[in-house]
Amino acid sequence: MAAPRKDDVRELIIKATEDLLQTKKISDISLAEIADCAGISKGTLYYHYKSKNDILFDITDRYLDEQYENLVAWVENPEKDTSLHRLIKFVLEGDVGTAGMRLHFFYDAMLGNARIREKLLSRYREFAEYIAARISERTSEVPADYLAWLLLFLSDGLFIHQTLGNEHLDTRLFIEQTGEIFKRIE
Template sequence: MAAPRKDNVKELILDTAEKLLTASALADISLAEIARTAGISKGTLYYHYKNKDEILLDLTDRYLSRQWQDLIDWTGDATKDTSINRLVKYVLERDVSTAGLRLHFFYDAMLGNEQIRQRLLDWYTRFSSLIAEKVGERTDVIPSGYLTWLLLLLSDGLFIHKTIGNTGIDTAAFIQETSEYVRRLMASGSASPLL
């Protein structure tokens, strides 16, 4: 039997770490536990990753790369309604539904992990540019930069409230109402409030 390819071992390590992060904080997971759970030796793990920060950086990139590609694929699908209100709904729903792992990135960044903080900021810059481009393709009623950051801030707030179990807000209903508000706003042709 052939030895696993280098890329396959890295993916196995990342898959294992991601699985462990569903139940524990990164600080509570050792490299030895990751290796054991992945079914590889500690030496093999250390060959690919010297510390947990390196694993977290790769997880950050893998996670956000998937979201990036999903957004490009969704907005480019001519068979779907990707109008501005649907784009708003997609961005909010997608960010809220995949929040679990992202919370670990925020947590580490807030605790002073400068590499993760910078990586998140880099991804925010990329996402804000991409979303602004997609918004601009769909409307000029609302400034694309403003709506983009409004969406990013809303999604972060919604995923935090969903994660902490805030029963005072129904995130699904809030997202639906936001999408409907944007639809009505577009139908009016003006960014003035609809009352």
Template sequence: MGGQAVSGTVIAGRSTKDMIRDAALQLFSTKGFDHSSLREVADAVGITKASLYYHYASKVDLLVAIIEPMFDEVRTQVEGLDDIAHTPENVREVIRQRLRSMLSNRQVGALCMRDTVAIVNALGNRYPDMIELHHRMCRWMAGPDADDDTLLRAAAAMQVLSTAMMSQEIVPHTDTDHIEQALLNAALSVLNPKR
């Protein structure tokens, strides 16, 4: 193959499209979205820029491919909340699932947190429901008929969970299970300080 990946080819179990996405995520994470070019992404994968355009029509399309799976997980989880009774056990499990999703998407989340302005500018109003989904999650965590203090604690608990996005940089040598447990306990303590 001479270092060139052919459009649509699968190399070592990974498609060219996946390799482009992974290379772009790495590049956007280190250089920033605005300071990265599609030429650099193509070079990192070992394909021509024309081959890259076969898979992704623009840099924004590539960014969407990187971010969309994380947003889809948020949507799926929040849309399922209506079917879950608000009990202490279920609150703990919902928080744990949200946390696991954040930990599995750490690199994407860190990119979003580090390069927020560039990403918001690039995506525009493509995901108008994200803020409402966040509010729905907070309201569910607070519980039915929650007062203002409880709603604020639920929002603060969600902020604790967002620490997962930067956890690799904060504690690079700590295993994921330990990070999950520490942030789960912290979020639950913020949500219910009387525990």
């Protein structure tokens, strides 16, 4: 039987780490645990990743790439209604709906992981620029840069409150109401 390809082993490692991150912080997960969960030896894990930070960095890249690609695909789909209020709802719903891993990235960045921090800040700028460009195509009533950053801040706040289980905030209703408010600007 042939040995697994390098990409396949890296995928096993990433998947195992993501699974472990569902119930633990990255700081509470050992490389041995990741190897065990992936069904590989510690030596194989170390061959592909020298540290948990390297794994987390790849997970961060994948997660943020996927979010960006989903946004671009939705906005550029000519069959979709991508008017301003729908764009706003899509951004908020997408960010809130995929928030789980982002908490780990924030946590690690706040604890001093400079690579993750820089990656997050860089990707926030990329998202903000793309969203601002799409907003400016749809309205001049609101400064596009301002609204893009406002959406990113709102989405972070919403996912944090959703994660905390804030029973006084109906996230779906809030997003719906936000869309309706911006529908008036169109």
